[in-house]
Amino acid sequence: MTERERRDALSAGRPEMDLAGEPALGSIVGEEEVEAAVRTLRASMSPEVGFRTPGSEAEPFEAELAAHFGTRFAVTVNSAGAGLDLAMRALDLQPGDEVICPSINFKAAPMAIVGQGGTWVPCEVDPRTLQADPSDVERRITPRTRAILPVHMNGLSAPMDDLLEIAERHPHPVHGPLKVIGDAARACGGAYRGALIGKKGWMTVFSFHTQKNMTTLGEGGAITTDDAAAADRIVKLRFFGGSDGWGSSCLMTNVQAAVGRVQLRRLPAMIEARRRIAAERTSLLSSCPELTLPYEPEDCRHSYYLYTILVPKSWAGTGRDRLCAMLRDDYRVNTVIANPPVHSTVPFLKAHVGNVHLPISEEVGARLFCPPIHPGMSDHDNRYISAAILDAVDRLRAVLGP
Numbered sequence: 001m002t003e004r005e006r007r008d009a010l011s012a013g014r015p016e017m018d019l020a021g022e023p024a025l026g027s028i029v030g031e032e033e034v035e036a037a038v039r040t041l042r043a044s045m046s047p048e049v050g051f052r053t054p055g056s057e058a059e060p061f062e063a064e065l066a067a068h069f070g071t072r073f074a075v076t077v078n079s080a081g082a083g084l085d086l087a088m089r090a091l092d093l094q095p096g097d098e099v100i101c102p103s104i105n106f107k108a109a110p111m112a113i114v115g116q117g118g119t120w121v122p123c124e125v126d127p128r129t130l131q132a133d134p135s136d137v138e139r140r141i142t143p144r145t146r147a148i149l150p151v152h153m154n155g156l157s158a159p160m161d162d163l164l165e166i167a168e169r170h171p172h173p174v175h176g177p178l179k180v181i182g183d184a185a186r187a188c189g190g191a192y193r194g195a196l197i198g199k200k201g202w203m204t205v206f207s208f209h210t211q212k213n214m215t216t217l218g219e220g221g222a223i224t225t226d227d228a229a230a231a232d233r234i235v236k237l238r239f240f241g242g243s244d245g246w247g248s249s250c251l252m253t254n255v256q257a258a259v260g261r262v263q264l265r266r267l268p269a270m271i272e273a274r275r276r277i278a279a280e281r282t283s284l285l286s287s288c289p290e291l292t293l294p295y296e297p298e299d300c301r302h303s304y305y306l307y308t309i310l311v312p313k314s315w316a317g318t319g320r321d322r323l324c325a326m327l328r329d330d331y332r333v334n335t336v337i338a339n340p341p342v343h344s345t346v347p348f349l350k351a352h353v354g355n356v357h358l359p360i361s362e363e364v365g366a367r368l369f370c371p372p373i374h375p376g377m378s379d380h381d382n383r384y385i386s387a388a389i390l391d392a393v394d395r396l397r398a399v400l401g402p
């Protein structure tokens with residue numbers, strides 16, 4: 001973006017949408033969703049039908065999800081948090097069993113490991129992709145390791161083939177090859193090596209929370225798998241254990257499933273819109289030497305749930321925070337820090353892991369920030385946000401140096 005283009009974009013006025021760094025609604029919801037919700041609500045009003053779950057919409061939604069992701073099974077749940085709990089429960093972890101999972105993460109996956117009696121072993125990420133670093137994962141494997149839980153961070157795929165190969169090469173003495181379970185809460189619609197995220201690994205957990213790439217009325221999720229026994233176990237766990245064993249109630253409602261079917265049809269276009277906005281932003285910001293822009297490996301199709309930028313190492317922490325404050329106060333551009341390493345920032349998890357130091361995650365966590373991205377964002381808003389970032393970086397450079 002030239003100086004002139006930047007001035008024009010800023011003087012054209014601040015964004016039409018006052019978006020949070022991670023917008024409150026991540027998808028586009030329209031009349032088709034309203035119609036699906038009302039139709040299902042009306043059908044539920046009879047005493048013979050009710051709001052029973054799973055109802056008439058759940059089965060087709062699950063079949064459509066499985067067909068979309070190319071898996072044998074998809075099981076809907078009431079949230080990705082619950083889905084991660086069930087996936088961890090399906091491992092039948094014994095005290096001392098370890099699960100490796102990155103610390104640059106939302107707290108949900110580590111919480112699920114600990115909640116099901118496991119020991120969370122935090123690992124480093126590749127700073128270019130923010131995904132679990134396979135060589136660091138391998139270094140942390142012990143005879144107690146049961147699973148690897150990569151998060152497809154901020155919409156990009158984790159390096160699944162590398163992780164699966166490591167999992168095969170380091171079998172657990174009793175349970176065999178380590179299980180690889182993907183947390184794709186933020187990555188619905190992304191792809192890796194010709195397959196959609198959700199195909200590779202033992203199970204993949206998706207979120208349909210309001211902020212995610214698609215939503216089922218604000219909460220919801222799904223687990224995809226090719227393993228019939230795993231799918232059967234999740235179906236039992238999500239409703240009080242079936243006829244035997246422990247379970248809880250983690251069902252999605254029928255009205256949500258009806259809306260999910262519409263959202264799933266919209267998903268490819270919404271991902272294309274995110275990708276177009278991200279590509280335009282990357283080209284607008286590429287002239288700025290201070291900023292490390294999102295990296296998309298050749299074998300990945302980023303879904304750009306978030307557009308993650310790194311500031312220079314010399315600006316880590318206070319410099320990054322000043323930049324975000326300037327963007328908010330002087331340009332009315334919000335940002336989100338997604339996410340600082342949870343082993344050092346979430347007290348419950350900090351107490352769990354003890355005195356662990358992850359230098360790469362700690363540094364990256366102090367350098368990253370995410371300005372808003374949304375599939376409905378106008379070109380004007382995208383240009384304004386990009387111009388604001390360039391302007392704020394110039395001003396900060398004058399104070400802090402490059």
Ligand SMILES: Cc1ncc(COP(=O)(O)O)c(C=O)c1O
Pocket residue numbers: 078079080081082105106108109151183185186206207208209219220221
């Ligand atoms: C990476 C990640 N995992 C899991 C979750 C939990 O998703 P849900 O809100 O559907 O429980 C989130 C939600 O923000 C997330 O970002």
